Amino acid sequence: MNLVDHAKESGFVALGLSLSKKPPFYHAFCQWIDANKFGQMAWIKRHRDLRENPGTLLPGCQTVISLAYPYSPLKPRTPDGFTVARYCEPQRKDYHTRVGEKAKRLALTLKESYPDAKSRVCVDSAPILERSFAHRSGMGFVGKNNMLIVPGHGSYVFLAEILTTALLPGGQSEHMAEPMKEPMKDQCGNCTRCLDACPTGALEGSRRLNASRCLSYLTVEHAGDLDPKAGKRMDRCILGCDVCQEVCPFNPAEKAGKASLPGITEFLKMDEGTFKMRYGQTALSRPGLQRIKRNIKAVLT
Secondary structure: OOOHHHHHHOHHHHHHHHEEOOOHHHHHHHHHHOOOOOOOEEEHHOOHHHHHHHHHOOOOOOEEEEEEEEOEEEEEEEEOOOOOOHEEEEOOOOHHHHHHHHHHHHHHHHHHHHOOOEEEOOOOOOOOOHHHHHHHHOOOEEEOOOOOOOOOOOOOOOOOEEEEEOOOOOHHHOOOOOOOOOOOOOOOOOOHHHHHOOOOEEEEEEEOEEEEHHHHHHHHHOOOOOOHHHHHHHOOEEEOOOOHOOOOOOOOOOEEEEOOOOOHHHHHHHOOHHHHHHHHHEEEEOOOHHHHHHHHHHOOO
């Protein structure tokens, strides 16, 4: 079984290969940093050298394997009609761990063909421009909302990378069956649905994000109180925001999921011990209970 078949068997919906060199959009990323469009996420300014060269993350890295793993298009909700962003999947283990475990098992299969090769798995856990490498690999294209869009699957995917010192020959090897592709052409055309629908105007133009105005950033990463205007624009979503993806024609039509969260009254009464027991190993642990309570109060105000 080749690497692509192993990836499909593990649930990945796309795999792409690219050479380990400066990623596309690196200079655009640096300009975004210099423009201070990152809100309070000062950590993102660090390690520009690592983002420029994957070989600094894994010495001798020659190939970046990009992977896409799907998450449900159904939006998690409470019994009283409030929601969280789809990626949260509150009844499942945090995607960093879950997808990382699958990617690590996939990396082990490389040892069968390249026993001396070293590998490193990244799942939103290292300073690497993952969407840039996914784009270069031909796996998908970056939409005007800055999301990686995989045609046939849309943007509801987690991204992972396997950095390896093996120089994978693509379709020239029976172990791959996936040639290195040309970067996929932009397929957004004249569509501006995501730009028009952004509740806060955080998408200031095509692929131009002001994170300090983005509801996903404000409800998950931002410390301190929320502006009352933000609460109104959150509608009934108490964590994250999927609006720019919901309107994208590459994604399936919005459908309500089953109630998989407690009601907001229960959330507001919940203590840290209960929260940790229920959600300590899920994506909800990133913002934590206090920010979720803050978000609920902002929506109700």
